[in-house]
Amino acid sequence: MLKPMVMDKQIEIFKALSDATRLKIVWLLTNIDEKICVSEIVEVLDEHQYNVSRHLKILKKVKLVEEVKEGKWVFYYLTPIQSEFRKLIQDAIKLIPESKMQNEINKCKILLGKRDQ
Amino acid sequence: MLKPMVMDKQIEIFKALSDATRLKIVWLLTNIDEKICVSEIVEVLDEHQYNVSRHLKILKKVKLVEEVKEGKWVFYYLTPIQSEFRKLIQDAIKLIPESKMQNEINKCKILLGKRDQ
DNA sequence: ATAACATATGCTTAAAAACACATATGTTAA
């Protein structure tokens, strides 16, 4: 007899955000306000491609991110806010200061700049 | 060479909240707005005493709760909000509907009522 | 068709987290 699953959705959200790589991904998406593809995340966060892919899968499962395929790339973006809970969590993440992510921010800006060239 | 620890505090908060027992404890404390002792939590959540103790230790470590000893009891309560981040997280938890915790709420009300008798 | 690139996933291992049971510590009451 399993315990009743209560607050499941919220727990899954917290769990998804309790890993450094995943929180960084969500933080990035929150702050750049743009779609970003897997290889860009790999470069910005300096993680292995297979790990980034796996973490994205987890974020997708709890509906924090969505994906859109464009040619050989897969772009990820924040799932549009659909609940007050999500909104508050997202606001909290937005509060995490840029200073904690300065390296990543810089790399990301350079990358996003290169896109248009 | 270790990776730099970034967003550590926030990750630890999310991790602390990513377990059902711990989230229930924080939810309870958020909603009853009262100190509550270990054995009351044990009864309300129907968990083993040793697990509740351990989970409380984890919540205390990340400063989500504080304790005060009164005789043979140890009462726990939410650490007063000291950051905007904490505030938003706390607001999010407050949004989790009572309906998901009806059993626990009922037990808790009965318990708190008995205190004064 | 083949090579190069982008992403995802199967499989194994390693590390972390949760649990269970016994027991220790500390407090109050008899």
Add this chain to the structure above:
DNA sequence: TTAACATATGTGTTTTTAAGCATATGTTAT
């Protein structure tokens, strides 16, 4: 001082999660 109660913790076990490596899948360009 002994018993009963409340809480915490040491230890071993199981479960879950993350990482690493190889490789599969799918797309574009030659």
